[in-house]
Amino acid sequence: MNKAAKLLACMLLAGAAQTASAAGTGYLFVSSEEDDVVTVLDAQSLQKVEEIAVSERPRWLAFSPDHTRLYVACGDGNSIDIIDVGKMEVVDRIEDVDDPEIFDLGPNGDRLYISNEDDAQFTIYDIASKELLERVEVGEEPEGVLVTPDGKTAYVTSEVANMVHRIDLESNELTDNIVVGNRPRRFALSPDGQELWVSNELSGSVSIIDTDSNQVVEDISFQPEGFRPEDVTPVGILLTPDGKSAYVTLGRANHVAVVDAQSREILDYVLVGSRAWGLALSEDGRRLYVTNGLSDDLSVVDTTEREQLRSVPVGRVPHSVVIDTTGG
Numbered sequence: 162m163n164k165a166a167k168l169l170a171c172m173l174l175a176g177a178a179q180t181a182s183a184a185g186t187g188y189l190f191v192s193s194e195e196d197d198v199v200t201v202l203d204a205q206s207l208q209k210v211e212e213i214a215v216s217e218r219p220r221w222l223a224f225s226p227d228h229t230r231l232y233v234a235c236g237d238g239n240s241i242d243i244i245d246v247g248k249m250e251v252v253d254r255i256e257d258v259d260d261p262e263i264f265d266l267g268p269n270g271d272r273l274y275i276s277n278e279d280d281a282q283f284t285i286y287d288i289a290s291k292e293l294l295e296r297v298e299v300g301e302e303p304e305g306v307l308v309t310p311d312g313k314t315a316y317v318t319s320e321v322a323n324m325v326h327r328i329d330l331e332s333n334e335l336t337d338n339i340v341v342g343n344r345p346r347r348f349a350l351s352p353d354g355q356e357l358w359v360s361n362e363l364s365g366s367v368s369i370i371d372t373d374s375n376q377v378v379e380d381i382s383f384q385p386e387g388f389r390p391e392d393v394t395p396v397g398i399l400l401t402p403d404g405k406s407a408y409v410t411l412g413r414a415n416h417v418a419v420v421d422a423q424s425r426e427i428l429d430y431v432l433v434g435s436r437a438w439g440l441a442l443s444e445d446g447r448r449l450y451v452t453n454g455l456s457d458d459l460s461v462v463d464t465t466e467r468e469q470l471r472s473v474p475v476g477r478v479p480h481s482v483v484i485d486t487t488g489g
Contacts, residue, residue: 186246186485189441189450190231191459192219193476199233200475201249204443204450204484207461207473211249215242221263222481226270231483234261234275241273241286246485255291258284263347265308265315274315274330276303283317283328295333299326307348307357316357318345325359327375337375341368346396351422352404360409365393367409367420381420385430388414397440397451408449410437417451419467429467433460439481452479 188210189202199219201211216238223232224246231244241261243253255273259282264275272294273286283303285295300319307316308330315328318341325345327337342361345368349358357370369379383393394412400422401407407420416430417437434453437460441450448470449462458472459479 185228188485189459189482190222190244190485191452191475191482192222192233192480193478194218194220194236194454194480195477197235197238198476199231199244200479202459202473202475204448207471212476213244213249213251215244215251216240216254220480221261222483223264223266224483224485225266226268228485232264232266232273234264236260236262236278241275255286255288258286262304263306265306267308268310268312274306274308276306276317278302278304281319283315283326285330285333297328297333297335299335300324300338305345305347305359307350309350309354316348318348318359320344320346320362323361325357325370339370339375339377341370341377342366342380347398349398349400349407351400352402358398358400358407360395360398362394362396362412365390365395365411367395367398367407369425379425381425381427383409383411383414383418383427383430385411385414385416385418388416396438399440399442401442401446408440408442410440410451412436412438415453417449417462419464431462431467431469433462433469434458434472439479441482441484443484444486450482450484452482454478454480 187204191200199213216235218237219233221234233242241255242251245252259277260279262276262278275284281301283297283299300322302320305318317326325339329336342364344363346360359368366382368377371378393414397410407422409418419429433451435456436454438454439452451460459475460472461470
């Protein structure tokens with residue numbers, strides 16, 4: 162092998178190694194709406210690794226299935242920025258996306274399903290071509306988006322209509338409008354796909370939808386001690402992979418609710434920062450990370466002891482947090 166061939170081989174191996182190491186870094190990525198950055202923290206030391214400049218007002222974050230790319234919804238930048246996780250920089254963007262709020266990826270990672278707040282639309286983009294494939298009219302101020310693991314159905318919340326819209330992704334038609342609480346925000350789907358949990362910000366509650374009947378079968382209301390009902394504003398929500406527990410951030414009530422997902426019993430309220438918003442769970446389930454939009458920090462919660470361990474500054478108005486897990 163001549164020198165040029167050897168050099169090329171080394172470069173290819175280095176590139177492959179960089180791509181292989183991109184997933185599973187264990188890093189936390191946090192979007193900051195006012196700073197136009199995504200802050201990267203080491204999940205163990207909680208030390209800052211990097212600040213990645215993105216377009217204006219970054220909000221929702223989600224990884225590609227192989228975790229080599231991180232997609233960022235930039236509301237005032239009207240774009241979805243694409244971060245190379247290995248390089249820690251924006252390498253591409255999908256432009257002219259009107260005020261993207263929340264999005265989800267299809268199971269193959271080839272499409273983005275986006276709520277467009279200002280236009281009252283749900284849009285579908287092809288990632289490779291960056292082309293808009295479909296627009297679906299939904300209720301005003303759509304936010305939460307969830308695509309089922311089989312890629313056949315999408316759910317979208319409308320904050321103004323107090324509804325969850327069900328969209329058939331084979332026909333791209335809206336098939337059901339499900340009335341929930343006031344100002345529905347985010348979703349969590351049970352592992353068996355039978356229950357869709359929806360946070361209702363102005364009702365101080367979560368609605369549970371049976372996905373077969375498309376009916377609300379139960380509501381869970383939150384009343385942490387010392388807070389007026391109007392200050393209990395649930396937004397972020399997740400179910401553990403085993404489906405046994407749910408965590409719900411309570412916004413201005415500055416707590417995270419811990420719920421037994423089977424019995425629906427509220428087990429605890431954990432004090433965190435001011436206006437608890439986004440959340441993510443560590444791969445082993447022992448740490449919960451919560452973005453606090455008015456105290457400009459990230460709370461780290463011990464899920465066994467149900468208490469905050471510490472908080473870390475992460476920029477102005479942190480919105481979302483995701484973890485680059487080893488299982489990615």
